[in-house]
Amino acid sequence: MQLSNLYGGRRAFVIILTLAAVVWAALPAQGQQEITFTAVEKDGTKIWEGGGTIDLKGPLTLKVKNTLAAEHGFAIDTMKVKEVIKPGEEKTITVPLENIDTMVSEHRVYCQLHPKHVAATIKVAGK
Numbered sequence: 001m002q003l004s005n006l007y008g009g010r011r012a013f014v015i016i017l018t019l020a021a022v023v024w025a026a027l028p029a030q031g032q033q034e035i036t037f038t039a040v041e042k043d044g045t046k047i048w049e050g051g052g053t054i055d056l057k058g059p060l061t062l063k064v065k066n067t068l069a070a071e072h073g074f075a076i077d078t079m080k081v082k083e084v085i086k087p088g089e090e091k092t093i094t095v096p097l098e099n100i101d102t103m104v105s106e107h108r109v110y111c112q113l114h115p116k117h118v119a120a121t122i123k124v125a126g127k
């Protein structure tokens with residue numbers, strides 16, 4: 001009696017796990033978004049190069065690379081992002097949907113360490 005209960009429970013667990021895996025595999029297909037930014041220097045000016053357009057259907061992945069010899073900040077106030085990227089470092093930042101301010105049509109991507117460091121933007125589709 002106890003043994004068959006244990007077996008039944010384990011089988012149900014396997015079924016749930018399988019279902020969860022199927023759902024999980026299907027989810028990222030909708031609204032998976034990735035945008036790349038690179039800190040570069042052009043004519044003596046530091047620039048966050050990159051950007052793109054997002055929809056607000058899923059989490060956002062930011063691939064951020066600092067090719068320069070000094071640390072640079074990477075901040076997006078309207079997405080609750082504030083990081084420091086070390087020289088030569090490449091960082092992947094995932095922004096959950098709930099951290100993205102839906103009232104904004106253009107998100108400013110800037111360096112919080114250097115006011116003169118030129119910012120980039122992320123646009124929102126359909127806004």
Ligand SMILES: [Cu+2]
Nearest residue numbers: 072111114117
């Ligand atoms: Cu900077």
